[in-house]
Amino acid sequence: MGAGLLFVDELGRVLLVEPTYKDHWELPGGVVEGGESPGAAAVREVREELGLDVPLGQLLVVDWVPPGLYPDAGLRRW
Template sequence: MPPATFTVMAMDESPAVLIDPYAASLPRKWMGASVLLRNAAGEVLLVDPVYKPEFEMPGGSIDQGESPQAAARREVAEELALDRPVGRLLVVDWVPPRPGWPHDGMIFMYDGGVLDEEEIAAIRLQEEELAGWVFASPEQVPTLVPAVPARRIAAGLRVVGGGATISMEDGYVR
């Protein structure tokens, strides 16, 4: 049986909902969504964030109450000015806490499809967040991004044409 919630009427008669203490005690995880976008040559679109030295995939944090797929689409629209549907889930990766980042988390990678020449020409960067972008061959990806996301991208590329979704832990298939 799910934990109960309680509704209390305040002095002004507007309801206030109190969360069950059990629900409030549950751990919280950081969650992020990324999108695997490619060109006709099979190269992967990577973005260059202004706040870190390495490239990464388009994507970002999932907002409270937002689905991972909706976050992936929103992030592509915000970062690249491309409003396009996001395809199926390719990879789910659990990321453990790291020095300087005390939270564990989940990253959901979606298939963004193949961008045509018009879409590529229409890319407009979110300048406060991104300094640039590049298409990288699968062989170049590990030289541009850290090891964990490089393994995640390689896994996504392995299943992008099929029906599988890969479960990973810290960038490794388990």
């Protein structure tokens, strides 16, 4: 399961990160660890990736991938 956060500035620009281990840009976030909530994972990943301690905002999106279509089902918080 993965979790991410959406950052938008006063001009409407969206913050994306370019992970060194992937060939595409994405929202800040990452994998939810065992026993961790998606919200806690998103905040932790942003701290690890960007060095930012940010409060968690409201839930915007949940994306679920049904089992069988991909190896793992997924949830994403943006």
